Amino acid sequence: MEGNIFEKILGQDSLFLDRKAFDHAFEPTTLPHRDREVEALVRNLVDALNGHIPSNMLLYGVPGSGKTVVTRFVLGQLGEKGREMGQPVRTYEINCRQVDTRYRVVQTLATKLSQRGDVPIPFTGWPTDRVLEHLVERMDRAGGVHIIVLDEIDNLVERAGDNLLYNLTNLNTILKRSRCCIIGISNDLHFTQLLDPRVSGRLGQEDLIFHPYGASEITDILTERAKTGLREDVLEQGVVQLCAALAAQEHGDARRALDLLRISVQKAEQRSQTKVDPRHVRLAQSQLEHDQVTPVLQTLPLHQKLVLFSIRINEDNGLRNISTGEVYRTYSDACLNVNVEPLTPRRISTLLNELDTLGMIMARNVSKGRGGRSKQVNSAIPKTVDAITTMSDADPLIAEAARCRYRLQSHL
Ligand SMILES: Nc1ncnc2c1ncn2[C@@H]1O[C@H](COP(=O)(O)OP(=O)(O)O)[C@@H](O)[C@H]1O
Ligand SMILES: [Mg+2]
Known part of the structure; x- marks a missing residue:
């Protein structure tokens, strides 16, 4: 190889x-x-x-609708103005997906307010009420207005209840x-x-809803x-426009759109091309x-994998709109084949609903006349993903199942 191997890329x-x-x-500076x-x-x-107390607020919106970025922008400006006016406003942003218990939120806040000589509050171990007392003391010591942002708060409340918010x-x-x-x-x-x-x-003295972005908004x-x-x-x-349209289909997620654009540009770069075109966007999307x-x-x-595996091999055999009966037959x-006790049809029906929720399949109910109903399923995995190989790599039992033979219904 001639020259240094970094040269070619470095010079680009x-x-x-x-x-x-x-x-x-x-x-960003503009929103x-x-x-x-x-x-x-x-x-x-x-x-x-x-010198007044702002109302508490609740901000809602689908992921990628700009809640975090807008809040940060406003708080940044607020902090700036406060310093300029000699009226410092203290702001704290806590992401409750990362700091995910009541104790840790209170501990984090109290620690942000600590000064030299304060007892360090441990990451665990104290009664939460004791940590709260320290927090109150330190907030009063600092004085002024404290603005506490609890981002992705739904995560914490779902798992740990609303005690933190009560406090x-x-x-x-x-x-x-x-x-x-x-x-x-x-x-x-x-x-x-x-x-x-209560x-x-x-908390919701003022609600603010962030609507999902439409394609033209994402374009801007x-x-x-x-x-x-x-x-x-x-x-x-x-x-x-293509990045925006694809992201708008996915509940108007600006994060997704930005990722798509970034990866599209990378795809062009990897191919040493000087322009990004819609084909690169398609590659980025997949x-x-x-x-x-x-x-x-x-x-x-495992059983979810086996169910999905059963759907996929039927599809590979040309079958569409597969009945739950057929899924169950292949699954059994x-x-x-792999010496695992099958679950009951009833459990499989639940597993199918779960796979639907995860977006791995699409299930729909069809009526069969005389009030009878049955379910038909299709997999919903993108064509670019080889589901059976991916599951086989992750689980030897699926690999074994994939090596066996099946009596599959032939399609008409
Ligand atoms: N109006 C906007 N202008 C510029 N960038 C935006 C706008 N809305 C969202 N973004 C960008 O989209 C991404 C997702 O926004 P974010 O605020 O994190 O969404 P959310 O908190 O609602 O999930 C971020 O990279 C953010 O910079
Ligand atoms: Mg956010």
């Missing part, structure tokens, strides 16, 4: 101007189509600068020399149904981001689908 001009513009943590949401937050939080929305009755405001952010639109009415009343977001992140003229006609589905297939429990054969 990247199509990116700034790759960081496509990082999930990137904070197209979120003026209303920004303004609602500003109108409420301005109270913190006037935090009650703080203002205990605090003496400071005030606090809670902003909860949820991906789940039915989040308040998980809450005690808690939901106190991508165009704006491309200006910062990509060299001029690298995108062929229609690339941005990679994303592949990356989404593969870990699900790998981690399905597969169990027999």
Whole structure:
């Protein structure tokens, strides 16, 4: 090989101007189509600068609808203005998917407020109420207004209940020399149904809904981001629109759209091409689908894998709209082949519903006349994914099942 092996790649001009513009943590300076949401937050939080307590707020919306980025933007500006006015506002952002218990949230907040000489609060072990007492003490010591953002709060409440929210929305009755405001952010639109009415009343003093983005809104977001992140003229006609349209189909997720655009550009770069065209977007889309589905297939429990396997081999044999009876027949054969006790048809029916929820199959009920109903299923795994091989690699029993022979119904 001639020369240094890095040379060829190093010398290549990247199509990116700034790759960081496509990082999930990137904070854009303009937020197209979120003026209303920004303004609602500003109108409420301005109270913190006037020495009042802003209302608690609840922000809802599907993933990728801009909740986190909008909140960060507004809090950043609030902090800036506060410092300028000599009226510091303390803001805390906690992601409840990462900090996922009541104890850890309270411990994290108290630790953020610690000063030299304070007793360190351990990651576990104290009674939560004792940690809460320290938090209150430290908030009062700091004084002023504290704004606590609990991002992806639905995660925590689903698993651990609403005690944390009860405690935090009650703080203002205990605090003496400071005030606090809670902003909860949820991906789940039915989040308040998980809450005690007292808690939901106190938390949802102001609700703010983030609507899913439509294709043209995503187009604007991508165009704006491309200006910062990509060299001029690298995108062929229609690339941005295609990314936007594909992401709009997936509940209007701007994160998905940005990922699609970034991977499309990488696909062009890998092929040493200087322009990104819609074919690269298609490649990016199948990679994303592949990356989404593969870990699900790998981690399905054995019987789910066997059911899906049974559906797939019937499909490979040309059958469509497979009846549950047929699925069960093949599934029992597969169990027999690998010496596993089959589950009852009733359990399999439940497993089919679960596979449907996971997006691995599509099941539909069809009526059979005389009020009888039956279910038909088709797999819903992208064509680019070889489900049987993926499951076989993850589980030797599936590999064994795949080596056996089956009596399959022939299609007409
Ligand atoms: N209006 C917007 N303008 C620019 N970028 C946006 C906008 N809305 C969302 N994004 C980007 O899309 C991605 C997802 O947004 P995010 O705020 O994390 O969504 P959510 O918190 O609702 O799941 C982020 O990379 C963010 O920068
Ligand atoms: Mg978010």
